Amino acid sequence: MRATSAGSAPSSPPEPRWLDEREARAWRNLQMMNGLIETALARRLGLRHGLSYPDYRVLVPLSMVEDGRMRVFELCEVTGWEKSRMSHHLHRMGLRGLVETVRCDTDRRGAWIGITADGRRAIEAAAPSHVADVRELFVDLLTGEQLDAIADAAEVVLLNLGASPLPGPRAGDRR
Amino acid sequence: MRATSAGSAPSSPPEPRWLDEREARAWRNLQMMNGLIETALARRLGLRHGLSYPDYRVLVPLSMVEDGRMRVFELCEVTGWEKSRMSHHLHRMGLRGLVETVRCDTDRRGAWIGITADGRRAIEAAAPSHVADVRELFVDLLTGEQLDAIADAAEVVLLNLGASPLPGPRAGDRR
DNA sequence: GACACAAAGTTGAGATGTCAACCAGTCGTC
DNA sequence: GACGACTGGTTGACATCTCAACTTTGTGTC
Numbered sequence: 001m002r003a004t005s006a007g008s009a010p011s012s013p014p015e016p017r018w019l020d021e022r023e024a025r026a027w028r029n030l031q032m033m034n035g036l037i038e039t040a041l042a043r044r045l046g047l048r049h050g051l052s053y054p055d056y057r058v059l060v061p062l063s064m065v066e067d068g069r070m071r072v073f074e075l076c077e078v079t080g081w082e083k084s085r086m087s088h089h090l091h092r093m094g095l096r097g098l099v100e101t102v103r104c105d106t107d108r109r110g111a112w113i114g115i116t117a118d119g120r121r122a123i124e125a126a127a128p129s130h131v132a133d134v135r136e137l138f139v140d141l142l143t144g145e146q147l148d149a150i151a152d153a154a155e156v157v158l159l160n161l162g163a164s165p166l167p168g169p170r171a172g173d174r175r
Numbered sequence: 176m177r178a179t180s181a182g183s184a185p186s187s188p189p190e191p192r193w194l195d196e197r198e199a200r201a202w203r204n205l206q207m208m209n210g211l212i213e214t215a216l217a218r219r220l221g222l223r224h225g226l227s228y229p230d231y232r233v234l235v236p237l238s239m240v241e242d243g244r245m246r247v248f249e250l251c252e253v254t255g256w257e258k259s260r261m262s263h264h265l266h267r268m269g270l271r272g273l274v275e276t277v278r279c280d281t282d283r284r285g286a287w288i289g290i291t292a293d294g295r296r297a298i299e300a301a302a303p304s305h306v307a308d309v310r311e312l313f314v315d316l317l318t319g320e321q322l323d324a325i326a327d328a329a330e331v332v333l334l335n336l337g338a339s340p341l342p343g344p345r346a347g348d349r350r
Numbered sequence: 351g352a353c354a355c356a357a358a359g360t361t362g363a364g365a366t367g368t369c370a371a372c373c374a375g376t377c378g379t380c
Numbered sequence: 381g382a383c384g385a386c387t388g389g390t391t392g393a394c395a396t397c398t399c400a401a402c403t404t405t406g407t408g409t410c
Contacts, residue, residue: 013303016302016303016306016307017306017307017310018306019306019309019310019314022319022322022323022326023314023322024341025322025326025340025341025342025343026314026317026322026323026325026326026329027309027313027314028341029325029326029329029330029333029340029341030209030325030326030329032254032255032329032333032338032340033329033332033333034205034209034213035254035255035256036255036332036333036336036338037332037336039257039367039368040336042368043368043369046368046369052395052396054396054397071358072358072359073357073358073359079207079210080207080210080211081210081397082214082397082398082399083358083359083360084359084360084361084397084398084399084400085396085397085398086359087358087359087360087361088360088361088396088397088398089396089397091360091361092395092396104358107357107358107405107406108404108405108406109357109358109359109403109404109405109406110357110358110359110405111358111359127191128188128191131191131192131193131194132191132192134194134202135192135194137332137335137336138202138332139194139198139201139202141331141332141335142201142328142331142332144197146324146327146328147197147198147200147201148197148201149321149324149325149328150201150204150205150324150325150328151197151200151201151204151205152321153317153321153324153325154201154204154205154207154208155204156316156317157208157211157212157312157313157316157317158204158207158208158211160312160316161211161212161215161312163207163211165200165204165207166199166200166203166204167200168200214397214398217398218398218399221398221399227365227366229366229367246388247388247389248387248388248389256367257367257368257369258388258389258390259367259368259369259370259389259390259391260366260367260368261389262389262390262391263366263367263368263390263391264366264367266390266391267365267366279388282375282376282387282388283374283375283376284373284374284375284376284387284388284389285375285387285388285389286388286389286390
């Protein structure tokens with residue numbers, strides 16, 4: 001898949017390039033941070049507002065867009081989820097009255113997902129404390145340089161995966 | 176929970192401090208990267224080796240420890256999982272013959288979890304290509320400085336949550 | 351217009367994760 | 381040595397996620 005540093009003997013597979021200490025620390029700390037932050041955020045959100053973290057991730061873009069509705073595939077792009085996962089989750093949210101589905105006229109395969117009044121109430125109630133949690137657990141612990149470093153690194157990784165990161169400042173604009 | 180920049184009027188709650196552009200970019204890119212990397216890694220692992228990503232996370236520490244067995248709570252610490260999740264997952268792995276449970280003599284509430292011969296075969300087969308995947312999707316895309324920045328930032332976050340990050344080099348040792 | 355192929359979503363089955371409640375054993379303290 | 385509190389781990393009910401298969405519609409291309 002990728003050339004190894006040394007030409008390899010004909011038969012046995014080359015010894016894998018294990019992670020060195022520096023690489024392992026970055027990778028392991030990152031994974032652990034992700035897991036712990038997400039479960040902590042999800043727990044607080046559920047306790048205080050009866051919303052799951054996935055609910056929140058869907059409601060935020062819906063609440064910010066012009067007329068409160070988006071196509072399913074747009075929600076997939078924004079969240080990075082598979083369409084199957086999105087479909088299942090939207091169904092559950094529909095049962096709870098947070099969103100509603102309207103068939104789409106211009107493309108009759110498609111569906112508009114609209115945020116309901118209940119959904120808007122829920123997200124507006126939850127957002128302030130959620131942002132405070134994100135600050136407490138992540139943003140406010142780091143310097144601006146650290147935040148930029150993370151955003152830049154993640155951007156590289158996302159581009160490599162064919163996803164769309166939020167744009168950073170143009171080179172030279174920063175500082 | 177945290178002082179806001181301006182003294183607030185007596186009654187209504189203070190306007191929340193929303194994330195600015197820089198903060199939002201870091202947070203959103205990070206979340207998206209996590210999600211996409213994890214699902215990509217999990218898919219490859221499952222396809223090629225019949226192991227789930229959680230399986231992998233459990234088998235790695237078990238395979239590296241002296242006698243191939245650990246207490247359940249030790250596995251929880253290393254992975255950052257809740258004990259309930261760990262218990263369920265170990266049960267499923269037990270059914271598939273990847274680990275086995277042995278009651279603990281010194282503390283009779285406890286249980287040793289041991290990796291089986293099958294478990295060891297599975298992890299040894301999967302590890303090389305998994306590491307290659309981690310390199311391809313993450314490690315090899317970033318510079319050493321970026322990896323350190325991520326590890327350092329995650330360390331701060333983890334300490335704040337009471338978790339144990341992998342130790343970084345002492346200040347001054349680096350470079 | 352007919353054909354093949356791609357895109358948008360849904361569905362069902364099964365794997366995985368969460369929460370709260372529980373059991374059993376240990377530890378501190380009086 | 382008895383009581384209460386804590387620790388280690390399991391369980392059941394339920395929420396969520398993944399994978400593969402499917403339906404429906406749009407988009408060339410000849």
